[in-house]
Amino acid sequence: MIQRERFEQLYRSGKRSTRQAALLFSLVTAIGFILLMSEERQLAELIWFVLFVPSIFLVKIWARTTTLLRFNSSPKYTRLVRLEFWVAMGLIALYCLLMLTTLLNPEQVGLSVAAAGLYVIGWVVSSRIDQKLAKIDPEHVTHKVYERGKVGFF
DSSP, X not given: OOHHHHHHHHHHHHHHHHHHHHHHHXXXXXXXXXXXXXXXXXXXXXXXXXXXXXXXXXXXXXHHHHHHHTTOOOHHHHHHHHHHHHHHHHHHHHHHHHHHHHHHOTTOTHHHHHHHHHHHHHHHHHHHHHHHHHHHOTTOOOHHHHHHHHTTOO
């Protein structure tokens, strides 16, 4: 499969996962609002910070991983795609733990900064894995190609 076909599949998968994430956003927002109106502020914050952000990332990462696994059956390629997925899952779990600790112990505000820093770590690791995938499979749609293709510069 050529890179253009792969891009189109990734793009369709991305749009579908964005719709799913939007539906999830609506559901979590509604639950959080109901809890807030019933004066359960701490539970509403818990739902928002511990469930909302990680679940959106989970939907997006899952869609990307399942789509990428269809492109190449090489053991190295598959291993790296799965590695990227598990690194993302680990970072999401760590984010949840840090946010939960921050919500239960508000005096530890520094943990929320560390939780935000996980995004940078994830970005760097994902970029490195993406470069290795491109070396293994020349038709791999890198993050850079994908971003350029979304705006019409494929």
